[in-house]
Amino acid sequence: MSVKEYIRERYFPHMWCPGCGHGTILNSLLHAVDQLQLDKKDLVMTSGIGCSARISGYVDFHSLHTIHGRALAFATGVKLSKPELKLIVPMGDGDALAIGGNHFIHAARRNIDITAIVMNNRIYGMTGGQFSPLSGAGKKATTAPYSTIDSAFDVVKLATAAGASFVARSTAYHVLETIDILKKAINHKGFSVVEILSQCPTHYGRKNKEGNASQMLKFQKDTTAKIGSKALEKNPLLIPRGIFVDNDVPEYCQAYDEVIERAMKGRKA
Amino acid sequence: MTEKIKFVQGNEACVEGALYAGVDFFAGYPITPSTEIAEVLSKRLPEKGGKFIQMEDEIASMCAIIGASLTGHKVMTATSGPGFSLKQEALGYACMAEIPCVIVNVQRGGPSTGNPTHVSQGDINQARWGTHGDHSIIALTASNHQDVFAMTVDAFNLAETYRTPVVLLFDEAVGHMREKLIVPEAGEIARVDRLRTSLGKGVDYHPYLPREDGRLPMSDFGGDHRYNVTGLFHDMWGFPSNNPKVVSGLLHHLNDKIENNVHNITRYKEHFMDDAEYILISYGSSARSAIHIATNRRARGEKMGVLELQSLWPFPEAMIREKCANAKAVLVVEMNMGQVMRHVKAAVDRPENVFLVNRIDGKLITPTDIKSLLRVIQGRGV
Structure with a gap:
């Protein structure tokens, strides 16, 4: 099937700015879904609010565009009530880890079979460039004219500590790696988190003098390295890419099926 | 059994x-x-x-x-x-x-x-x-x-x-x-189940296009129809729209589907309401004290009744106006500072005859609380 089969063409062109990394991430996701030969009928995309959240309108899946920060809570209801569906939940960095932080760690703790994608452009784009919990210290934003003093979360460490059974990181630059990781994440039985570094030339790039889209993409290439690579060994300050966690642990919906079994037995006895 | x-x-x-x-x-x-x-x-x-x-x-x-x-x-x-x-x-x-x-x-x-x-x-x-x-x-x-x-x-x-x-x-x-x-036997009380679209696979389904009777058939996630659900104003496909016609059309629909059916949604009970001159309007646990006092007063020949509300929204304004048309006084009995009383005042023809009996101290309203106000209204002293 062509990736075109997975989109709602009549709603294009998309609303993202020229140079935004989110379109590339959508493209990678569609290729992953296509290569896995998934049936659109089985796919549900749930999103929150922000630039990233608009992604759910463009895919020809069952799509649920919800409220700010709560996409994973909605997705939990969808998944637990109909476990045969595949849930993909793309979120922005503010959406997933500021207002949605609580739902993020609890979905990870439950290990419910949902694929969470953090499209991390380190800024609130939709509202015009405020800093996010992933901006990090010393950055400029419309709400940090004197630079941020807030530290950033490390998504990989946070997700791992919270109990996610699959945790990975890629970038908008590393398209093929992203497709490969997303395929594994979607196939993983349990809560999977994929952080994808994305670029926002309109707000983050301009405020922090990181140049245009291609310069920001080059920055992703230059400042990251694969886990186990020589580059990373030489320079541990580089941001590692790849799969950090891939564990086989009991999945929530399956565990609940056992609860039902126990409850039904108890009743008969 | x-x-x-x-x-x-x-x-x-x-x-x-x-x-x-x-x-x-x-x-x-x-x-x-x-x-x-x-x-x-x-x-x-x-x-x-x-x-x-x-x-x-x-x-x-x-x-x-x-x-x-x-x-x-x-x-x-x-x-x-x-x-x-x-x-x-x-x-x-x-x-x-x-x-x-x-x-x-x-x-x-x-x-x-x-x-x-x-x-x-x-x-x-x-x-x-x-x-x-x-x-x-x-x-x-x-x-x-x-x-x-x-x-x-x-x-x-x-x-x-x-x-x-x-x-x-x-x-x-x-x-x-x-x-x-x-607990009634199964089937004793009617159950309304999900109205699902009869449209088959490959037919364009509009999740937000009301039928002639105003109802909107749904399609389950995981079913044949894939559509968008959003909190943004949306068109009949569920896709975001800020077209002024779409925005006002949806807002009217969301309000009208309920407000225009207030007569179908209104639920209430009447206790001794025939020829009642003194009407107690109440609901929830407050209504139990109201019913208690009306029972006693009726036994003494006093024309007192209770209109017990079971639906509060959409507010049953027309029903309350009609029931209270001949009342000498209407007492709203509730445990707040008059949240329903205000709407009753707005509904009836003579709002000056509407009074509030309330408690807001965490204790139930007692029949005595209602009696105290009745004495004043009925001119029997304080």
Whole structure:
């Protein structure tokens, strides 16, 4: 099937700015879904609010565009009530880890079979460039004219500590790696988190003098390295890419099926 | 047969009603005085193959039931004041996206943490206007366990009929007191199940295009039709739109589908209302004291009756105007600062004859509280 089969063409062109990394991430996701030969009928995309959240309108899946920060809570209801569906939940960095932080760690703790994608452009784009919990210290934003003093979360460490059974990181630059990781994440039985570094030339790039889209993409290439690579060994300050966690642990919906079994037995006895 | 007669808490009567109506998904968070609803459902739902989940907070509980409703399930959450506040944004989402769901609020004293273990009816207006923006809502209430059961079944039926969230406004006294409940045989009370589209695969389905009768057939997530659900103003496909015609059309639809059906949604009971000159309007546990005093006064030949409201929103304005047309005085008996009284004043022809009997101290209204005001109104001293 062509990736075109997975989109709602009549709603294009998309609303993202020229140079935004989110379109590339959508493209990678569609290729992953296509290569896995998934049936659109089985796919549900749930999103929150922000630039990233608009992604759910463009895919020809069952799509649920919800409220700010709560996409994973909605997705939990969808998944637990109909476990045969595949849930993909793309979120922005503010959406997933500021207002949605609580739902993020609890979905990870439950290990419910949902694929969470953090499209991390380190800024609130939709509202015009405020800093996010992933901006990090010393950055400029419309709400940090004197630079941020807030530290950033490390998504990989946070997700791992919270109990996610699959945790990975890629970038908008590393398209093929992203497709490969997303395929594994979607196939993983349990809560999977994929952080994808994305670029926002309109707000983050301009405020922090990181140049245009291609310069920001080059920055992703230059400042990251694969886990186990020589580059990373030489320079541990580089941001590692790849799969950090891939564990086989009991999945929530399956565990609940056992609860039902126990409850039904108890009743008969 | 005997197992159909139960001696239970009001919160358990609510659970029985929900199960009778076909609830098969519940998400909740512990809060006094509604917690028993979650506790009992955590046991009962898996026994029949349903799902119960304790979420990380009240917001997530509300979101989870909306998600589960979209896969075709009958869903409910239960809470009290502070939790009801937290659920408001997602409740508005369910209004906007037209997703059937039932929200129980067992009211306690507020504002804020207030009086968690004591009775109140302070959330009546919050149920109407708690979430932002113009919208409409259905809210039901009950004064005894048989009615808690019936109103809970009704709440599920109305949620499906109008594709909307329905709020059950119980109170701590009804929620925690124990009395008899007779669970009707299956089929005795009608059940409204999900109206699903008859359109087959490959036919363009419009999730937000009302039929001639105003109802909107749904399609379960996982079914043949893939569509978009959003809290943004949206067109008949569910896709975001800021076209002024689409925006105003949707807003009118969301309000009209409920407000234009107020006569179908209105639920009430009349106690000694024939020829009543003194009318007590009440609901929930307050209504029990009102009925007690009217029973005694009727025995003495006094023309006193009780109009017990069972639906609070959409407000049954026309019904109240008609019932109170010949009243010498109307006493609204409630445990708040006059939330329903104000609407009664606006509804009747002679608002100067409407009086408030209330308590806001966490204690039940007693027949004596009502008697004190009656003495003044009837010119029998203070």
